[in-house]
Amino acid sequence: MTPPRRRPRLPDRVLAVGAALTSGAALVVALAIAPPDAMQGQAQRLMYVHVPAAWLAYACFALVLVASVAYLLRRDLRWDRRAQAAGELGVGMTALAIVLGSLWGRPVWGTWWVWDPRLVTTVVLLLVYAGYLSVRGLGDDRDTGARRAAAVGILGFVNVPVVHFSVVWWRTLHQPATVLSPDPAPMDARMALALLLAVVAFSLAGWLVLRRRVRALAEHDGALPPQDLPAGPRIVVRAGARP
Amino acid sequence: MTSGAQVGRRKPWRLLTLAVVVLAAVGVLAATGLQGSLVYYKTTSELVADPGLQGERLRLGGLVAPSSVSRGPDGVSFLITDGVHEVRVVNSESPRGVFTEGQGALVEGVYGADGVFRSDLLLVKHGNEYKAPERAGEVPTVSEVSR
Numbered sequence: 001m002t003p004p005r006r007r008p009r010l011p012d013r014v015l016a017v018g019a020a021l022t023s024g025a026a027l028v029v030a031l032a033i034a035p036p037d038a039m040q041g042q043a044q045r046l047m048y049v050h051v052p053a054a055w056l057a058y059a060c061f062a063l064v065l066v067a068s069v070a071y072l073l074r075r076d077l078r079w080d081r082r083a084q085a086a087g088e089l090g091v092g093m094t095a096l097a098i099v100l101g102s103l104w105g106r107p108v109w110g111t112w113w114v115w116d117p118r119l120v121t122t123v124v125l126l127l128v129y130a131g132y133l134s135v136r137g138l139g140d141d142r143d144t145g146a147r148r149a150a151a152v153g154i155l156g157f158v159n160v161p162v163v164h165f166s167v168v169w170w171r172t173l174h175q176p177a178t179v180l181s182p183d184p185a186p187m188d189a190r191m192a193l194a195l196l197l198a199v200v201a202f203s204l205a206g207w208l209v210l211r212r213r214v215r216a217l218a219e220h221d222g223a224l225p226p227q228d229l230p231a232g233p234r235i236v237v238r239a240g241a242r243p
Numbered sequence: 244m245t246s247g248a249q250v251g252r253r254k255p256w257r258l259l260t261l262a263v264v265v266l267a268a269v270g271v272l273a274a275t276g277l278q279g280s281l282v283y284y285k286t287t288s289e290l291v292a293d294p295g296l297q298g299e300r301l302r303l304g305g306l307v308a309p310s311s312v313s314r315g316p317d318g319v320s321f322l323i324t325d326g327v328h329e330v331r332v333v334n335s336e337s338p339r340g341v342f343t344e345g346q347g348a349l350v351e352g353v354y355g356a357d358g359v360f361r362s363d364l365l366l367v368k369h370g371n372e373y374k375a376p377e378r379a380g381e382v383p384t385v386s387e388v389s390r
Contacts, residue, residue: 035375040341044373110339110366116283124269131265155266162270171283171304173349178371187373 012208019204026197034190046104048194052202053097055180060090060206061129061160068153071146077221080136080146083153085213087132089206094126109173117166118174125163128156142221287328290354297354303330304349304368312344319365323348332360340367 030048037044067083070076101119102112113119132152139145167176178185179195187195218224284302308329311322318335321344332350342348347369352362 038374038376039343039346039369047373106340108340108367108369110342111364114366128266128269151263152266155263158266158270173283173366173368175369175371178373181371185371185373188375190375191373 012211015204015208015211019201019208022197022201022204026194026201029190029197030194034194035188037191040108043104043107046100047191048198050097050100050104051195052199053093053100055199056202056206057090057093057097057125058160058164059203060086060093061125061157063210064090064129064132064153065157068150071150072154075143077142077146077223078218080149081214081217081221082210083149084133084136084217085210087129087149087153088213089209091126091129091133093206094122094129098122098126114173116172116174117170118163118172121159121163121166125159128152128159132156284349286325287323287330288325290330290360291328297356300351300353302349302351303332303354303360303362304347305330307342307344307346307348309344321348323350323360330354330360331358332362332365334362334365336363336365338365338367341369342367 026048030045034045034048036042063086064083067079067086071079071083098119105114106112132149135152136145136149139148164177164180166172167174168182176183176185178187179192215224219226284304285296287303287305290296290301290303303323305323305325308322308324313320315333317333319338320331320333322329323332324330332352334350334352338348342365347367349366349368350360350362351364351366352360354360
């Protein structure tokens with residue numbers, strides 16, 4: 001007899017609905033209510049996806065830092081799985097921010113790419129955390145890999161403030177930050193609303209993705225019984241363990 | 244599952260040390276390699292103050308002086324300023340992006356002895372303010388790219 005399909009957990013459903021609603025609201029405000037920028041024009045609307053992607057990436061790498069420290073202190077693989085999931089999402093969001101930034105730069109700056117300090121350090125950030133994801137698999141066993149990854153996950157975080165402050169420390173083509181800045185600049189209230197909704201939408205969706213990914217990693221590690229199996233042979237694993 | 248129990252070996256530490264060294268090198272490179280000699284662009288005052296920069300390919304950034312833009316057979320010409328010094332720029336192609344008078348620009352080229360900066364790349368540098376257009380419907384259009 002096959003185990004019944006489990007319905008999605010309540011927190012996941014809440015996150016999914018929340019993400020869907022805020023995404024919808026963000027889309028409406030970003031595309032229909034917020035004005036185009038006086039200098040940049042319609043292309044500026046890419047800010048509503050480029051900036052949340054970048055911020056979510058920073059948040060994910062902060063999660064990697066915390067979970068890596070926790071793993072090294074507790075040697076509990078739960079923390080390593082959380083760190084890995086956060087690292088994966090962070091790398092994806094960094095790559096997305098780079099692509100969206102390029103699409104934004106072409107019509108406004110006039111080029112797809114420049115090697116200015118902001119863009120260079122962002123690429124470095126991407127490479128460092130891509131390395132973080134690879135290091136885990138290089139160990140002889142699960143725990144060695146987790147330990148090495150934790151070290152990289154902690155040290156790699158130094159790149160996050162370097163990327164963020166690159167526009168302050170050095171001359172760049174990329175403009176300084178408007179919101180998260182030592183010297184904030186004005187933003188039209190409708191634009192700020194669209195940005196806020198987009199950040200919330202990205203965060204809720206990201207949180208949902210992390211929860212599901214951590215569960216999937218736990219199943220793979222054998223720490224969780226299989227959750228959504230189609231008809232097939234039963235696989236007996238340790239019961240009762242939390243992801 | 245042997246959680247926590249490991250076969251002790253010295254070798255894995257080499258890999259870890261290498262990773263740490265690489266990361267540190269990357270961090271240091273990012274920090275030092277991008278400052279000092281690798282300033283991303285010069286200002287007009289810096290350009291004018293250093294005769295050694297003449298004839299060298301470099302980037303120049305500043306504001307496009309209002310009412311200074313004209314198109315001629317050589318390309319587009321305008322004055323770029325940092326509020327203190329002005330430099331005439333002649334760019335071989337049409338401006339890209341949302342190039343406008345009174346806004347920021349970044350050019351890449353060579354500063355000649357005649358005091359003219361001849362560039363072949365003209366980009367727009369904008370600030371971090373986000374405002375609605377003063378008059379609804381007045382939205383900058385993207386310049387046509389000639390190449």
